[in-house]
Amino acid sequence: MRKIDLVNTISTNTGMKKIDVLIILENAFREIKKTVSQDQLVSIRGFGTFMTKTRAAKKARIVKKNIEIELPEKKIPFFKASKEFKSLLLKDTQKQ
Numbered sequence: 056m057r058k059i060d061l062v063n064t065i066s067t068n069t070g071m072k073k074i075d076v077l078i079i080l081e082n083a084f085r086e087i088k089k090t091v092s093q094d095q096l097v098s099i100r101g102f103g104t105f106m107t108k109t110r111a112a113k114k115a116r117i118v119k120k121n122i123e124i125e126l127p128e129k130k131i132p133f134f135k136a137s138k139e140f141k142s143l144l145l146k147d148t149q150k151q
Contacts, residue, residue, distance in 0.1 A: 091132055103136040 056064075062080060066073045087097050087105055097105040112128045136144075 094130075099137075101137055101139045103134055103140055106133050106135065107131065108133045 058080065062073055062076045065071070065076045065080075069076070090097050091105050091107055094107055107130045110129050110131055113126050114123055115126050116123050
C-alpha cells in the first residue's frame with residue numbers, strides 16, 4: 056500500500072476530504088521523524104514503537120583493493136511492533 060492508497064482508504068472510511076487526510080498524515084509522519092531523530096520514542100498503543108538503535112562500529116574490507124577499513128557506529132531508525140500487531144500477523148499466517 057502506498058501513501059495515496061492509505062489516504063484514499065481513510066478518506067472513504069471517515070468521510071473526510073482527501074486533502075485533509077493527506078495533511079494530517081504528512082504532519083504525523085513529520086512529527087514521528089522529528090521525534091525519533093532526537094533519540095526519543097514514539098509509542099502508539101496497539102501498533103508499535105518507533106525508535107533509534109545504535110549500530111556498533113565494525114571493520115569492513117574493500118575486496119578489490121584488499122584494504123580493511125573501520126566503519127563508525129551509526130544510528131538507524133527501528134520499528135518494534137506491539138504484541139497486538141504481532142498477534143494479528145500470526146492469525147493471518149495460520150489461516151493460510
